[in-house]
Amino acid sequence: MSRLICAGLGPGDPDLISVRSDRVIRAARHIAYFRKxxxxxxxxxxxxxxxxxxxxxxxxxxxxxxxLPFDSPDYNRLLSAFYDSWAARLQALVQGGAEVVVLCEGDPFFYGSFMHLYVRLRDQIPVEVIPGIPGMVGCWTATGQPVTWGDDVLTVLMATLPEEELVAHMRRADALAIMKTGRNLPRVRRALAAAGRLGDAWLVERGTMPGQRLARLVEVDAADCPYFAIVLVHGHGRRPVAEAAE
Known part of the structure; x- marks a missing residue:
């Protein structure tokens, strides 16, 4: 059957790929993937x-x-043309009778690059999306403690936001997952400090993958800005209290 399938790969450990994604990847004759x-x-x-x-x-x-800055006209023009071009190439492959599997880290519909192809192709050719475990799930599991309890509100932030917006969100949220750190890590540190949350923040680099690193953010050098990293602040919400032994 000619179609486009996006296979969510999960947080990075191949053992965490779903059975369904594993099956279509191993059977694929055409594989597409994003890279620098x-x-x-x-x-x-x-x-x-x-x-x-x-x-x-x-x-x-x-x-x-x-x-280039992500909000610059040149950045948007180049990326738009890139997605247009690849959408056309993938559409031609499928319409020519091929089944193409696109690989997507994490979950395809959770900040994945595939979304930009999906909106261009969903009305043109058959498209199937296989969900995957989001990368942040692998990262907070690596910390060995629940990220939310009871009524905690989990807020997912992009480190690319203006610093004042980061501070405002950080003050309101019970638990935090901050993505796209990299060169934005100094800004995230400052915002967490201003919100009074820096002492509770963890940096998880390459979660579930070889070379995984887990560190208190306050102990990480300001110049250490790994690309595959997420900053987490755990919630401490409502939970049953264990009764004292009589």
Whole structure:
């Protein structure tokens, strides 16, 4: 059946790929994945050893990542043209009779790059999306403690937000998951300090993957800005209190 399938890969450990994604990846004859030019690509690394012999690989190389401000006209123009071009190429493959599997780290509908292809293609060709465990789930599991309790409100923030907005959200939320840290980590540290939350924050780098690192953010050097990292603040909400032994 000619169609486009996006397979969510989960947080990074291949053992955490769903059975369904695993099955379609191993059977695929066309695999597409995003990567930075000159890099292997994180999604491709996760599936190393899983691909069938003779599979055709389509590396979708971003024209820009962090070289330009994400809100600049040039950034938006380059990314829009990139997604338009790859949507057209994938559509042509499917309409030519191919089944194409697009790899997506985490969950495809949770800040995934595939969303930009999906909105361009969903009315043009058959598209199936296989959900995956979001990366932050693997990260908070790595800390060994629940991220939310009872009525806690979990807020997911992008570190690219203006600092004053980060502070406002951080003050209101019970638990926090902060994505897209990288070079924005100093801003996140300042915002957490201003909100009185820095002492409770954890930095989880490469959660569930080889080289996983877990550290109190307050103890991390300000210049240490890993790309594959999430900042977490755990909630401490309502829970049953254990009765004292008589």
């Amino acid at each position: 030019a000159g890099r292997a690509g994180q999604a491709r690394r996760i599936v190393e050893g899983m691909l069938a012999p003779g599979v055709t690989e389509h590396a979708m190389e971003y024209p820009v990542t962090t070289e």
